[in-house]
Amino acid sequence: MRRSESQRQNPHRSRRQLALALAYVIAALASAGIFLAWRVYVHHATLVSREFFFIGGIHQADDTAGFRMAPHRTGFAVLQGGVQDPARRIPLRTDARGFRIPLASDASRPSGAGLAGIGCSCTFGHGVTAESTWVEVAGGRLGLPVDNLGVCAYSTVTSVELLRRSIAALRPRLVVYAFGNFHLERSRRPWSDVAVFQPSLTTDHGEPRLLPPRFDNHLIFALSPGIEREYYQEKLEGRTPHFDLEKLRLLWPLACQDLGRTLHPATWRARFAPPAVLSDTTLARWAIGELLRLARPYGTRVVLLYFPAFYGETPLPGLLQAVHEHANDADFLFVDTAPGLFAPVHNQDQYAARFQVPRDGHPNAAMHQEMARVLVAALTAAPWLAEAGSETIRRK
Numbered sequence: 001m002r003r004s005e006s007q008r009q010n011p012h013r014s015r016r017q018l019a020l021a022l023a024y025v026i027a028a029l030a031s032a033g034i035f036l037a038w039r040v041y042v043h044h045a046t047l048v049s050r051e052f053f054f055i056g057g058i059h060q061a062d063d064t065a066g067f068r069m070a071p072h073r074t075g076f077a078v079l080q081g082g083v084q085d086p087a088r089r090i091p092l093r094t095d096a097r098g099f100r101i102p103l104a105s106d107a108s109r110p111s112g113a114g115l116a117g118i119g120c121s122c123t124f125g126h127g128v129t130a131e132s133t134w135v136e137v138a139g140g141r142l143g144l145p146v147d148n149l150g151v152c153a154y155s156t157v158t159s160v161e162l163l164r165r166s167i168a169a170l171r172p173r174l175v176v177y178a179f180g181n182f183h184l185e186r187s188r189r190p191w192s193d194v195a196v197f198q199p200s201l202t203t204d205h206g207e208p209r210l211l212p213p214r215f216d217n218h219l220i221f222a223l224s225p226g227i228e229r230e231y232y233q234e235k236l237e238g239r240t241p242h243f244d245l246e247k248l249r250l251l252w253p254l255a256c257q258d259l260g261r262t263l264h265p266a267t268w269r270a271r272f273a274p275p276a277v278l279s280d281t282t283l284a285r286w287a288i289g290e291l292l293r294l295a296r297p298y299g300t301r302v303v304l305l306y307f308p309a310f311y312g313e314t315p316l317p318g319l320l321q322a323v324h325e326h327a328n329d330a331d332f333l334f335v336d337t338a339p340g341l342f343a344p345v346h347n348q349d350q351y352a353a354r355f356q357v358p359r360d361g362h363p364n365a366a367m368h369q370e371m372a373r374v375l376v377a378a379l380t381a382a383p384w385l386a387e388a389g390s391e392t393i394r395r396k
Helices: 002-049 134-142 156-170 182-188 218-222 224-236 245-263 265-272 280-298 317-324 338-342 348-355 365-381 391-395
Strands: 053-055 059-062 066-069 074-078 089-093 115-118 146-148 174-179 200-204 207-211 301-306 332-336
Touching: 002 224, 002 245, 053 224, 059 218, 115 134, 115 156, 134 146, 134 174, 134 365, 156 174, 156 182, 156 200, 156 280, 174 280, 174 365, 182 200, 182 280, 200 280, 207 280, 218 224, 218 245, 224 245, 245 265, 280 301, 280 317, 301 365, 332 365, 338 348, 338 365, 348 365
Parallel strands: 115 146, 115 174, 174 301, 301 332
Antiparallel strands: 053 074, 059 066, 074 089, 200 207
16 A cells, blocks of 8 residues: 555656756756857947957967967058047058068068067057067167067967967077066966956966966957958948847857856866965066076077056066076076156156057057167177177177
8 A cells, every 4th residue: 555655656756856857957048048148248249349459360369379460461450549540550461470570571581580579569569560669670770680479468478478389480599578567467367358368377386387278269269250340340331230140140159158168167166266376576587487498499598678558667576586586697688668768758648648659558659669779779788799699780
């Protein structure tokens, strides 16, 4: 009798369990649907509001540095206000290695065995023509071929990583890293944009440890032609991008990727991991040490070219401490451009008017000229000049 009663109860229990499981599935699907709709909206709103962007497929994913400039590209950068003002659209061209070159240059021009400039948009030359960048100006004055490895939004870590993969082919006489204090903070972050991941630096028992990009960036850059077409070109044609089926098709893969990454164990581990305490001194030591380790096998000298982001800014104490530790290193030179930049001005307004691209705050052509002048003067006075350059350098 008991067995029969139990058997009669089992179907009811099974149905309740099935209903509960079904409710969980429906709730999970509903949550996923809401998340996907939210991410599509976020991506759409971000692209609609963006006023600074590139046209021409200028960038590509990179498994080591996260992203870099693509080879053999011709396009332009739209600065703040460039949607309305064509004068604020700067032409861009890259060579076979993906380095920025002047429009009139031969893409197969000799490179390597000269000056390799690394850094962020302030090396790349955001807001100025390629020939106006401190890399090209200094190379011309020194009589050296140049390679501009600068990439917008790069950190200290990404600048070092791009050099790591390029130096064997370039074998430069000089590596000049144009450094701003903000590079150190960028180097602690695992991303450079909402959807673009990069390598970063953390600590392991007090020692710096390089973390590779948490996720790759292949999808976002594979979608860049569609993003340019559906959003940026519409803006340049004077139209406001409105959400439609084509934009849903474009953004849906990004939203699905966001969902997968949100649920990924690496995301949860990072969310609950204790924050790494990485001092400016430790980060600067790592940067200088890595640059020298990369450079020495090729007889390359390293120059750290400091530039201020605003009037009155000076090198961080942690950076100066790391620089002081290499004071007697014959392969290393620290150059501070701040005194030369601050000399003719007296406040931030004068500094911005004289040395910064309007609305964007990046170095304008005058600041690039001054950075190049200070760099060339320091190199001319360097005791190892004859080894690093040429007779042309001495004459100039």
